[in-house]
Amino acid sequence: MLNKPAGYITSTKDRDGIPITALLPEELQRDDWKPVGRLDKDTEGLLLLTTDGKLLHRLTHPRWKVSKRYYVELARPATPDDAAAFAAGTLVLEGEPLQPAELHLHPEPHKAELVIREGRFHQVKRMFAARGNQVTYLKRVAFGPLELPTNLPPGASRKLTAEEARALYRAVGLAGLR
Numbered sequence: 617m618l619n620k621p622a623g624y625i626t627s628t629k630d631r632d633g634i635p636i637t638a639l640l641p642e643e644l645q646r647d648d649w650k651p652v653g654r655l656d657k658d659t660e661g662l663l664l665l666t667t668d669g670k671l672l673h674r675l676t677h678p679r680w681k682v683s684k685r686y687y688v689e690l691a692r693p694a695t696p697d698d699a700a701a702f703a704a705g706t707l708v709l710e711g712e713p714l715q716p717a718e719l720h721l722h723p724e725p726h727k728a729e730l731v732i733r734e735g736r737f738h739q740v741k742r743m744f745a746a747r748g749n750q751v752t753y754l755k756r757v758a759f760g761p762l763e764l765p766t767n768l769p770p771g772a773s774r775k776l777t778a779e780e781a782r783a784l785y786r787a788v789g790l791a792g793l794r
Contacts, residue, residue: 617762617780620663621770626654633657636665639771652676652759653684653735661686661756662764664776664784674788675760678715678734682760682787685731686740689753693725698747702730707746709736714743729757760787 618636620626625633628649637649652664652675666672674680688694698719701707705716718731730740741751757764761783768774776784785791 617765617768617776618663618665618773619764619768619770620655620660622658622660625657626651626663636663640773644773644775655756656738656741656754659754659756660770661754662759662762663756664759664762671785671788671790674790675784676735680788681715681733683731683733683758684735684756684760685729685758687753687755687757688728688730688740688744688751690726690728690744691750691752692748694719694721694728694744694749696721698744698749701747702743707743709739709742709746714739717743726752760784 618639620636623634624636624639627635628637628651629635636651637645646667648667649665650667650669650672652666652672655661655663664675675682699721702717702719705713707714714736715732715734717733720729722728730743732739736742740754744751762780782791
């Protein structure tokens with residue numbers, strides 16, 4: 617589990633910027649880490665790394681409907697109409713309809729939380745753009761059953777607890793493998 621700060625690419629190789637593996641302490645360095653999903657260079661928050669290809673596939677494939685929750689700051693206030701459009705699953709990206717999503721409006725009108733169950737390229741930003749809005753700040757705060765710990769500062773990482781790992785495997789029907 618890594619609390620990805622802005623400015624790092626979700627990659628394990630140094631191609632287009634500083635890879636997230638550069639943040640890992642020496643005891644967590646491995647050549648076979650694979651990021652579970654992507655976070656844009658300017659997006660912060662919870663990023664999981666695994667060496668289990670089957671777990672990775674299930675956590676990221678839309679069929680398994682693993683939720684990803686984001687804290688979002690917007691250029692314009694989110695509206696109940698936005699929440700209704702997201703929930704109805706009426707948004708289309710690249711000719712494909714999106715699965716329904718949950719938009720939770722915040723008391724501060726330029727802030728919201730969004731829960732999606734798929735992970736398309738720049739999906740959160742593109743969903744708001746389709747509604748005529750712009751994301752100004754984005755942070756993933758939960759992935760499936762795991763929440764970003766408040767005591768894990770940006771750039772820090774830690775191993776999952778045994779219970780956290782079991783919860784991830786259970787979330788995608790692999791409970792017997794862990």
